Amino acid sequence: MSQYVWLIPLFPILAVLINGLFGRKYIRDKAHYLAVGSVGLSLLVAIGIFIEVAFLGGGGDYILYPWIFSGQLSVNVGFLVDPLSAIMLMVVCGVGFLIHVYSVGYMHGDGGYYRFFTYLNLFMFSMLILVLGDNYLVMFVGWEGVGLCSYLLIGFWFEKRSAADAGKKAFIVNRIGDAGFLLGIFLIFAHLGGLDYHTVFANAHNLSTGVATAITLCLFLGAMGKSAQLPLYVWLPDAMEGPTPVSALIHAATMVTAGVYMVARSNALFMMAPVSMATVALVGAATAIFAASIGLVQNDIKRVLAYSTVSQLGYMFLACGVGAFAAGIFHLMTHAFFKALLFLGSGSVIHGMSGEQDMRKMGGLRRHMPITFLTFAVATIAIAGIPPFAGFFSKDEILWQAFSSPHGHIGLWLIGAVAAGMTAFYMSRLVFMTFFGESRVDEHAAHHLHESPRNMTVPLSILAVLSVVGGWVGIPQALGGSNRIHAFLAPVLGGHGEAAAHGAVVHHPSAVAEYGLMLLSVAIALGGIGLAYQMYLRRPELPARLAQRFPGVYAALSNKYWVDEVYLYFIVNPIKRLTRSLWKFDANLVDGAVNGAGWLTLWNSFTSGRFDLSAVDGAVNGVGTLITAGGKAFRRLHTGLVQNYALAMFLGIFVLVSIYWLS
Amino acid sequence: MVPITYYLWLGAILFMIGAVGVLTRRNAIIILMCIELMLNGVNVTLIAFAQRLADLGGQVFAIFVITVAAGEAAVGLAIIISLFRNRSTLNVDEINLLKW
Amino acid sequence: MDLGFFLLFAGLAVFSALMVVTQKDVVHSALFLVSTLFWVASLYVLLQAEFLAAVQVLVYAGAIMVLILFTVLLIQMEEVQKTNPWHRQWPLALLLGPFLLLEIVLIVRRGLFPFQLGEFTSDKLAAVGNTEAFGQILFTRYFFPFEVASVLLLAAMIGAIVLAKKELGK
Numbered sequence: 002m003s004q005y006v007w008l009i010p011l012f013p014i015l016a017v018l019i020n021g022l023f024g025r026k027y028i029r030d031k032a033h034y035l036a037v038g039s040v041g042l043s044l045l046v047a048i049g050i051f052i053e054v055a056f057l058g059g060g061g062d063y064i065l066y067p068w069i070f071s072g073q074l075s076v077n078v079g080f081l082v083d084p085l086s087a088i089m090l091m092v093v094c095g096v097g098f099l100i101h102v103y104s105v106g107y108m109h110g111d112g113g114y115y116r117f118f119t120y121l122n123l124f125m126f127s128m129l130i131l132v133l134g135d136n137y138l139v140m141f142v143g144w145e146g147v148g149l150c151s152y153l154l155i156g157f158w159f160e161k162r163s164a165a166d167a168g169k170k171a172f173i174v175n176r177i178g179d180a181g182f183l184l185g186i187f188l189i190f191a192h193l194g195g196l197d198y199h200t201v202f203a204n205a206h207n208l209s210t211g212v213a214t215a216i217t218l219c220l221f222l223g224a225m226g227k228s229a230q231l232p233l234y235v236w237l238p239d240a241m242e243g244p245t246p247v248s249a250l251i252h253a254a255t256m257v258t259a260g261v262y263m264v265a266r267s268n269a270l271f272m273m274a275p276v277s278m279a280t281v282a283l284v285g286a287a288t289a290i291f292a293a294s295i296g297l298v299q300n301d302i303k304r305v306l307a308y309s310t311v312s313q314l315g316y317m318f319l320a321c322g323v324g325a326f327a328a329g330i331f332h333l334m335t336h337a338f339f340k341a342l343l344f345l346g347s348g349s350v351i352h353g354m355s356g357e358q359d360m361r362k363m364g365g366l367r368r369h370m371p372i373t374f375l376t377f378a379v380a381t382i383a384i385a386g387i388p389p390f391a392g393f394f395s396k397d398e399i400l401w402q403a404f405s406s407p408h409g410h411i412g413l414w415l416i417g418a419v420a421a422g423m424t425a426f427y428m429s430r431l432v433f434m435t436f437f438g439e440s441r442v443d444e445h446a447a448h449h450l451h452e453s454p455r456n457m458t459v460p461l462s463i464l465a466v467l468s469v470v471g472g473w474v475g476i477p478q479a480l481g482g483s484n485r486i487h488a489f490l491a492p493v494l495g496g497h498g499e500a501a502a503h504g505a506v507v508h509h510p511s512a513v514a515e516y517g518l519m520l521l522s523v524a525i526a527l528g529g530i531g532l533a534y535q536m537y538l539r540r541p542e543l544p545a546r547l548a549q550r551f552p553g554v555y556a557a558l559s560n561k562y563w564v565d566e567v568y569l570y571f572i573v574n575p576i577k578r579l580t581r582s583l584w585k586f587d588a589n590l591v592d593g594a595v596n597g598a599g600w601l602t603l604w605n606s607f608t609s610g611r612f613d614l615s616a617v618d619g620a621v622n623g624v625g626t627l628i629t630a631g632g633k634a635f636r637r638l639h640t641g642l643v644q645n646y647a648l649a650m651f652l653g654i655f656v657l658v659s660i661y662w663l664s
Numbered sequence: 665m666v667p668i669t670y671y672l673w674l675g676a677i678l679f680m681i682g683a684v685g686v687l688t689r690r691n692a693i694i695i696l697m698c699i700e701l702m703l704n705g706v707n708v709t710l711i712a713f714a715q716r717l718a719d720l721g722g723q724v725f726a727i728f729v730i731t732v733a734a735g736e737a738a739v740g741l742a743i744i745i746s747l748f749r750n751r752s753t754l755n756v757d758e759i760n761l762l763k764w
Numbered sequence: 765m766d767l768g769f770f771l772l773f774a775g776l777a778v779f780s781a782l783m784v785v786t787q788k789d790v791v792h793s794a795l796f797l798v799s800t801l802f803w804v805a806s807l808y809v810l811l812q813a814e815f816l817a818a819v820q821v822l823v824y825a826g827a828i829m830v831l832i833l834f835t836v837l838l839i840q841m842e843e844v845q846k847t848n849p850w851h852r853q854w855p856l857a858l859l860l861g862p863f864l865l866l867e868i869v870l871i872v873r874r875g876l877f878p879f880q881l882g883e884f885t886s887d888k889l890a891a892v893g894n895t896e897a898f899g900q901i902l903f904t905r906y907f908f909p910f911e912v913a914s915v916l917l918l919a920a921m922i923g924a925i926v927l928a929k930k931e932l933g934k
Contacts, residue, residue, distance in 0.1 A: 641763025644695075644756055648687050648853055651860055658867045666770045666810070669872055674774045674807070676868040678781055678800075680861050685785035687857035688850055693790050693836060697797045700828065701781055704804050707820075715811045718889075719882030720898055723813050724906045730816075730823055731913045735920030737828045741835045742927035748839050749930075757851055 002049045003059045003082045006133065009046050009090065012039035013125040020122065024115030033105045036118035040098045040125055047087075047094040054087040055489065062135050062199065069138070076196055081135035085493040088330060088486075089132035089262055092337045095467075096254045097125050099460035103345050104246040106457040107352060117157060117244065124150035128255050132262060136197035137186045140263065144182065144227065147256045148175045154251060155243040167239035174236040178226015182263075185219030188212070189270075202269040213273035220267055221281055228260030230318060231288045234311045235565060241303040245348030248303060253310045253344050254337040261317040261333050265326040268494050272324070278408050282322025286403075286416040289315030291562070293423035297430075298548075298558045301358050302347045305431050309384070310340055312420060316399050319417060323409040325402035326494040327487045331475045332395035334486075338471045339383040339392055342464035346377035349453040349461065350435060355446050360431065365440035369450045372458045374436045376465040381432050383468040385425035386526040391472030396421060397522050398477060401515060414518075418525055425529025433537040479515045671712030679705030690755045692744050696737065703733045769810060777803035788849050790836050794829060801825050812886060815895040 016039035020032050028035070053059035064079035080086075101121065108117050127146025134140040156168025190196055192212050193204050205213070224230070229237035240252045251257070264271060264281065271277055289312045296308035313336050320329035351358055353370055367374035383390035386397060400421065404414040442450065452458070475486040536543045548555040557563070638645075682701030689695055707726045714722025748754055780803060783796035801824040808817035851857075884897055902910055 639763060641760030642757050643762070644687055644851055645853065648857055648860070651683065651687065651857075651864065655860060655864050655867070658864070658871075662867060662870065666766050670770060670774070671807075671811070672872045673869055674777070676865055676872070677778055678804075680865040680868070681778070681781045681785055683864070684857055684861035687860075688854040689785065690847070690849055690851050691790060693832060694784075694793050694849075697784055697793055697832065700797065700824070701784060701800065704801065704824075707816075708804060708807060711808055711811050711813050711816060714813070715886070717879055717882055718885040720884050720901045721882075721906075723816055723898055724902055724909075726813075726816055727819060727902070728909060728913055730819060731917060734823055734828055735917055737831055738920050738924040739927065741831055742924035745835060745838060745928045754839065755847060 002046075002053045003061060004063060005046055006050060006063055006080045006082050007065055009043045009050075009094070010126050010129040010133065012042045012046075013122040013129070015039060016122045017119055017126060020115050020119040024119055028115055030110075030114050032115035032118040033101070036122050037098070037101045037105065039122060040094065040101045043125070043129070044094040044098045047090040050082060051087045051091050054082060054084055060084070060087070062197075064135070073194060074190065074196075076136055076138045078139055079135040079197070080133040081198060082133075083493050084489050085262075085266060085330065086132050088334060088490070090129070092258075092334055093125070093128050093132060093255050096337050096341045096464075097128075097250060099463055100246050100250040100254075100341060100345065103249075103348070103457050103460040104244075106454045107246050107348055108244060111244075113157065117154075120150055120153045120157070121247070121250070124154065124251060124256070128259070131259055135199075136195075137189060137201070138196050140266075141182065141186060144223070144259060144263075145179065147251070147259060148172065148179065148227070151175070151240070151251050151256055154247040155240045157243055157247065161242070163239075164242040167236075167242040171236035171240050174233050175226045178223045178233055178260075181219045181221075181226070182223025185216050185223065188216045188219060192216070198266065205269040205273055208270075208273055210274060210276075213270055214276045217267065217271050217274045217277035218280065220263065220270070221277060221284075224260030224264050224318070225284065226260075227263075228257050228314045228318070229288075229311050230260070230284050230315065231291060232564075234288060234292065235568060237311055238304055238307040238561070241301070241307050245303065245344060245351060248307070249341045249344030249348065252307070253340040257310065257314060258317070258333045258337065261314065261321065261329055264318070264321045265330050265494060268321075268326045271321070275408075278322050278324065280322070281318050282403075282408065282410075282413055285315045285318025285320070285322050286413050286420075287315070288312065289319060289420040290416050290423070291315075293420045293427065295558055295561045296427040297423060298555065299427075300360050302350065302360050302363075302431065302435065303344070303358055305360075305427055306340070306343050306347055309343075309424065309428065312424060313340065313384070315420070316396065316417065319403055319413060320399040323402050323406040323413065325399065325406055327490045328395065328398045328402050330490060330494070331486050332399055335383070335391035335395040335468070335471045338464055339380040339390075339468040342376055342380040342461060342468055343384070345457070345461055345464065346373050346380065349373040349457055350377075352453050352457070353450055354442065355449050357442075357446055360434040362441050362443060362446075363435045364438045364442065365436070366442075366450070367436040370436075370452045372452060372461060376458075376461040377436070378432060379465040380468050381428045383472075384428055385530060386421055386522060387530075388523065389469075389472070391468050391470070393523070394472035394475045394477070397519055398475065400522055401477075401518055404518060405514075418522060421522055422525040422529040425526040426533050429530040429533035430537050433533055437538055438541070477515075479512055479519070668712050668716040672709055675705045675707075675709035675712065677705070678702070678708060681705075690757055692747070692754045692756050693741075695756060696740050696744070699740075700733060700737070703729055766810060770807065773803045773806045773810070777807065791833070794832050794836065797832075798825050798829050801829075812889050812894060815898050 016035045020028060020035055024032050050059070060082040062079055062081050064077045066078055067075070068078045069076040101118075104117065104121065108114055111117065124147060127143045127150055129143070131140055131143025131147060134143060152168045152172040155171050156165045159165045159168070186196065189201055192208060193201050195201060195204075208216070226233045237252055237257065241248055243252070271281070292308045292311035292315060296305050296312065299305045299308060313332070317329045317332050317336070320326070320332060349370065350363070350366060350373060353366070353373070354363065357363070379390070383392040386393045388394075400414055400417045403409045403417050404411060440447070474489075475484055477484050536547075560566070679702050682698045682703075682705060685698030685701065686695050689698065707729055710722045710726045710729070712722075714720060714726075744754065747759065751759060753759070777800050780796045780800035784793045784800060787793040787796060801820060805817040805820040805825075808814070808820060889897060
């Protein structure tokens with residue numbers, strides 16, 4: 002089965018070609034047949050491969066064709082099938098398929114229907130290339146591809162200025178990270194002589210710590226851009242301008258996790274560089290709490306989810322940074338399920354509310370949208386970390402690793418725990434404001450308020466089930482599970498931090514501590530939910546009072562710590578000023594030079610025209626005249642008298658013979 | 665036995681007399697006769713060599729020269745007749761149809 | 765003995781040739797040409813080319829000269845005779861002639877190029893007879909050129925008739 006891995010990206014790209022070429026004229030509103038069908042086929046192949054890898058021990062490196070051969074550099078286009086890519090395949094294809102189905106309902110009637118599915122399939126193709134590539138260059142191709150699709154889909158409604166701006170912002174911020182990634186690739190090639198994972202990881206232990214740190218920091222810069230970590234996270238909240246399925250698929254479930262995947266994939270390199278590990282952990286933890294705190298006060302339903310995504314990505318990096326790569330991937334998976342569900346649920350709400358996104362104008366929706374409400378609630382409990390929902394196992398494992406891993410620190414655990422409490426709070430706040438309480442829906446929207454069609458609710462239900470059971474593959478031993486996902490990923494992610502992951506085996510304090518921390522995190526989650534219940538259902542006036550009492554804090558949070566403003570002031574505006582001055586320079590000096598050159602050319606051509614008329618033409622005419630005169634003179638030789646010619650001939654003979662004689 | 669050199673000088677003298685005649689006379693018929701003289705000079709040379717080299721090829725060449733001379737005389741005289749008919753002159757320097 | 769005959773014949777031939785060139789009257793020139801051709805034919809005899817000597821007399825002195833004389837008779841020569849017989853370029857040509865001759869003489873004095881004797885030595889030629897040997901070689905080795913020469917004569921004949929005949933309808 003694994004040898005058919007090339008089929009997985011093939012189906013979407015075929016659909017892209019067909020829909021992209023013929024969509025506008027011929028396919029139009031039937032584009033989803035091909036789009037959904039192709040992803041479905043990819044999913045079937047992916048399931049087959051996953052089963053083979055998981056239960057039959059299959060997999061391997063499948064080289065399609067040699068791509069670049071130049072000097073020392075030799076790069077193949079090849080697909081690597083191993084446990085890590087198999088899990089990523091399942092996440093990408095599975096969630097992708099559900100979101101494709103959902104999009105059929107959500108995007109129904111949109112003018113760019115075929116365009117949407119073309120982009121979405123192109124994204125699927127790029128993402129699959131990203132996770133399947135067997136070397137960094139192929140990964141980079143996918144990496145850029147998903148960046149492009151992200152840009153295209155954020156700006157999908159490009160006639161809206163904010164959407165077009167958000168697309169540009171995402172693209173430019175990502176570019177900073179991509180530059181870092183590219184530098185990392187160059188460094189890898191320079192120091193390890195190859196780009197395919199096998200060569201790189203086999204030789205990684207030969208790297209000096211300094212080089213390894215440089216490489217991994219460059220790679221992590223790329224991950225920061227793509228996965229929206231501090232300080233490059235700013236594009237992700239704005240990316241919510243795109244259609245909600247896009248937010249769910251690209252900006253929650255798959256693309257933004259590419260950075261986590263890349264770091265986990267490069268674990269051999271990161272393990273060589275303790276400084277980088279610490280950086281990853283710190284950035285992850287800081288992002289987690291930073292974004293969560295912003296999420297506390299946002300009123301736009303999708304923005305809350307966006308900051309939540311940034312925060313959860315921070316968790317994943319925290320896991321990677323403390324050496325628990327498997328935990329990071331585990332959280333990546335469960336997060337894909339419940340965050341996709343949250344986004345799709347919010348999309349369902351927005352759909353039902355005729356495009357309204359402000360939670361202050363919602364409320365009491367649970368009566369109108371029962372399925373959406375139920376699934377949304379499941380996802381909220383999952384992300385808050387209440388057992389036995391998926392989020393509990395993955396998040397708790399990250400916190401436990403942050404506490405107990407040799408790379409971990411109690412401070413990291415503390416940040417994570419606080420962030421977890423915030424997460425529980427803002428998610429519950431979101432649910433309470435949206436689905437409970439008095440309806441604040443305006444008349445017009447209330448009239449149309451309805452549950453979404455089946456092709457939207459069915460994916461929601463499936464994702465809800467996954468959000469519940471998704472975590473059961475990683476039940477820690479402390480709770481009687483066997484933590485299958487760790488064992489499964491161990492061949493790829495190695496034994497880093499594995500000892501700690503297996504619970505009470507090696508050095509961590511005791512099982513009691515693990516239980517205690519587990520209980521503590523559940524308590525924190527419940528506390529967050531309870532606080533939200535108090536503030537938004539029991540005493541709705543409380544938030545306003547709090548905001549009045551702590552105006553500075555509230556202003557900081559609701560304005561997202563003015564990060565955008567800071568960027569605007571310290572980066573964007575100086576660059577604008579610089580470009581403006583450059584433009585002035587261009588307008589004055591460069592244009593002056595150009596105009597001067599033009600004037601000079603004009604003058605030159607004028608004088609040369611004069612020169613041409615007098616000297617050149619004179620010369621030409623002179624030559625003509627000379628020849629005419631010469632002809633007139635010499636034609637006298639041409640007497641027409643044969644005897645003259647004969648005489649000339651004899652003269653010639655005489656001369657020739659003389660020369661012969663004299664020589 | 666006469667040295668061949670004498671014959672060659674004789675041939676050269678006849679040839680040059682004919683050539684000077686061709687270059688100096690105006691009358692077309694005389695020019696034609698001078699050409700015959702030149703051909704004779706050549707023939708003398710050919711036959712002298714034939715004898716000296718004991719090779720009859722020279723004589724065969726000479727007879728071909730005579731043949732060509734006969735043809736040339738016939739055509740040349742015909743041209744002269746038709747020329748005289750048209751131009752009423754035999755003076756070659758008055759016939760400059762080749763002039764520019 | 766031979767040298768005596770050679771000098772005699774050669775002297776007469778050169779004298780006659782000079783007369784051909786210098787005589788004002790065309791008929792005189794023609795007669796001197798006949799004389800030249802005859803003396804040259806005599807030289808051919810000295811060179812053991814009896815057949816060619818006969819051909820020279822028959823064809824040149826007989827046919828060609830008759831043709832020339834007929835032409836002279838056909839054309840009204842009176843006006844032609846009155847004009848200056850010499851071309852304007854005669855001094856230059858006269859100057860050139862001796863010099864070219866001098867060069868030829870000098871080249872001939874240089875001596876012969878290396879060569880191989882053929883099969884028809886004087887003795888053999890004397891034994892076989894010039895005409896027989898000549899005929900043999902003409903009709904075997906030089907048969908093809910001989911045929912071409914006959915075609916050439918035919919073409920010359922047709923050409924002469926076409927050129928010389930009066931145009932019809934004029």
